[in-house]
Amino acid sequence: xxxxxxxxxxxxxxxxxVLTIANSLGLKNVERVEYCDDAYLKIKKGxxxxxxxxxxxxxxxxxxxxxxxxxxxxxxxxRILSNECPDLNIIVYSIEDRLQRVRRLVESYNIIGYVxxxxxxxxxxxxxxxxxxxxxxxLSEQVKQALNQKTALEIDDFDVLLLKDLSKGKSQEDxxxxxxxxxISPSSLSSIEKRLNKLKxxxxxxxxxxxxxxxKDLGLI
Amino acid sequence: xxxxxxxxxxxxxxxxxVLTIANSLGLKNVERVEYCDDAYLKIKKGxxxxxxxxxxxxxxxxxxxxxxxxxxxxxxxxRILSNECPDLNIIVYSIEDRLQRVRRLVESYNIIGYVxxxxxxxxxxxxxxxxxxxxxxxLSEQVKQALNQKTALEIDDFDVLLLKDLSKGKSQEDxxxxxxxxxISPSSLSSIEKRLNKLKxxxxxxxxxxxxxxxKDLGLI
DNA sequence: ATTTTAACTACGGAAATCCGTAAGGACATT
DNA sequence: AATGTCCTTACGGATTTCCGTAGTTAAAAT
Numbered sequence: 001x002x003x004x005x006x007x008x009x010x011x012x013x014x015x016x017x018v019l020t021i022a023n024s025l026g027l028k029n030v031e032r033v034e035y036c037d038d039a040y041l042k043i044k045k046g047x048x049x050x051x052x053x054x055x056x057x058x059x060x061x062x063x064x065x066x067x068x069x070x071x072x073x074x075x076x077x078x079r080i081l082s083n084e085c086p087d088l089n090i091i092v093y094s095i096e097d098r099l100q101r102v103r104r105l106v107e108s109y110n111i112i113g114y115v116x117x118x119x120x121x122x123x124x125x126x127x128x129x130x131x132x133x134x135x136x137x138x139l140s141e142q143v144k145q146a147l148n149q150k151t152a153l154e155i156d157d158f159d160v161l162l163l164k165d166l167s168k169g170k171s172q173e174d175x176x177x178x179x180x181x182x183x184i185s186p187s188s189l190s191s192i193e194k195r196l197n198k199l200k201x202x203x204x205x206x207x208x209x210x211x212x213x214x215x216k217d218l219g220l221i
Numbered sequence: 222x223x224x225x226x227x228x229x230x231x232x233x234x235x236x237x238x239v240l241t242i243a244n245s246l247g248l249k250n251v252e253r254v255e256y257c258d259d260a261y262l263k264i265k266k267g268x269x270x271x272x273x274x275x276x277x278x279x280x281x282x283x284x285x286x287x288x289x290x291x292x293x294x295x296x297x298x299x300r301i302l303s304n305e306c307p308d309l310n311i312i313v314y315s316i317e318d319r320l321q322r323v324r325r326l327v328e329s330y331n332i333i334g335y336v337x338x339x340x341x342x343x344x345x346x347x348x349x350x351x352x353x354x355x356x357x358x359x360l361s362e363q364v365k366q367a368l369n370q371k372t373a374l375e376i377d378d379f380d381v382l383l384l385k386d387l388s389k390g391k392s393q394e395d396x397x398x399x400x401x402x403x404x405i406s407p408s409s410l411s412s413i414e415k416r417l418n419k420l421k422x423x424x425x426x427x428x429x430x431x432x433x434x435x436x437k438d439l440g441l442i
Numbered sequence: 443a444t445t446t447t448a449a450c451t452a453c454g455g456a457a458a459t460c461c462g463t464a465a466g467g468a469c470a471t472t
Numbered sequence: 473a474a475t476g477t478c479c480t481t482a483c484g485g486a487t488t489t490c491c492g493t494a495g496t497t498a499a500a501a502t
Contacts, residue, residue: 034340190481
């Protein structure tokens with residue numbers, strides 16, 4: 001079983017529940033933090049001390065407060081750790097159940113588990129801890145479909161960039177100019193239009209406002 | 222102090238934390254439920270038995286599962302209770318911190334407290350329980366401004382209708398035609414354009430996509 | 443009753459977008 | 473080298489939105 005575990009969640013009461021579960025599973029060495037930055041520091045220190053953590057359980061959204069944070073969100077933390085600590089198992093424990101989100105986390109950052117907070121959340125988390133120890137991916141029931149989605153909606157980074165910029169008020173021409181400046185390959189207004197068209201068909205959106213609205217609902221942006 | 226309290230939250234671990242706080246405040250008679258419908262039934266039963274609850278602490282979002290619910294969200298529950306049980310004090314305990322949302326709850330349903338889940342959430346909740354017993358409104362620090370916001374006051378149902386329809390993919394002309402059919406007073410394309418213009422200025426939006434995006438982020442729609 | 447004020451409406455040109463067509467280039471297959 | 477495919481880009485007309493001006497109506501104020 002896991003030797004050294006760290007839990008990151010800014011809600012004290014959640015942390016409490018997770019600790020209880022961890023104890024019931026016989027985990028001895030469990031720490032908890034309320035900020036991603038603290039998690040990062042402790043994990044790095046563990047590496048230096050030759051006593052590395054082998055499991056991180058983290059939420060995705062952390063409230064921001066007076067403390068300036070280098071990694072304000074769980075995803076920021078996961079991104080850096082997936083690079084710097086490939087041996088660390090990461091289980092996400094979040095209220096978020098949007099499939100696109102889960103998909104991205106699993107595929108881009110190689111997390112080993114995703115558990116949705118909910119009525120059965122703690123039970124599922126216990127199961128996730130057990131199953132992931134053998135490097136088996138664990139996903140909550142309600143997000144299991146995130147991966148085997150035949151639809152395999154091929155939404156790439158370019159699409160997401162487009163949608164994000166649009167949602168921030170940029171015009172299509174602005175985006176085109178920005179891409180040209182950055183020397184990013186498809187940059188013409190035509191390409192942008194074509195890409196948006198494809199997305200509108202995929203998501204059955206009537207127009208661009210609708211498209212961005214759907215993308216926000218899906219957690220795509 | 223409150224005589225009979227009920228807590229509605231679908232996350233077991235949260236419920237646990239809230240119970241701990243309730244106990245530390247000396248509340249003796251505390252029940253907890255994981256579904257809004259259960260809360261409603263218990264509250265109504267309390268009235269029939271002449272032993273009514275005098276405080277409800279509830280979350281806003283409840284995960285939906287196999288159980289069909291009459292009141293799927295905390296807001297649904299609050300709406301019906303604010304009509305049927307005006308003497309019941311209601312404190313919302315939610316992760317949600319969008320001011321528009323808070324504002325609507327306080328003004329439309331007359332809730333007595335709003336506490337944001339967060340690092341200090343349980344402490345604030347304790348304070349809320351103490352202060353609201355004397356019918357004083359309690360709002361978490363981060364949403365205190367929800368009420369004295371002037372800009373918020375200038376957004377009426379028509380604006381919200383407009384933004385919702387836009388986010389659902391309707392064109393401005395479609396909306397105009399729909400309003401004409403429904404005999405709703407401002408219905409011309411001109412009026413719609415003018416109204417959107419006002420909103421864009423208020424929210425400093427570059428264009429309509431941006432505006433709808435902001436409205437979604439604010440919880441306005 | 444008259445004036446003032448505010449809101450709704452109409453209109454037209456400018457700008458942005460939508461949408462179809464087609465030319466050009468990169469790349470793999472044969 | 474020739475062919476086909478995919479992607480990028482360009483262009484032009486249709487539609488929608490943007491934005492300023494101005495006319496109309498309705499209610500409020502005096």
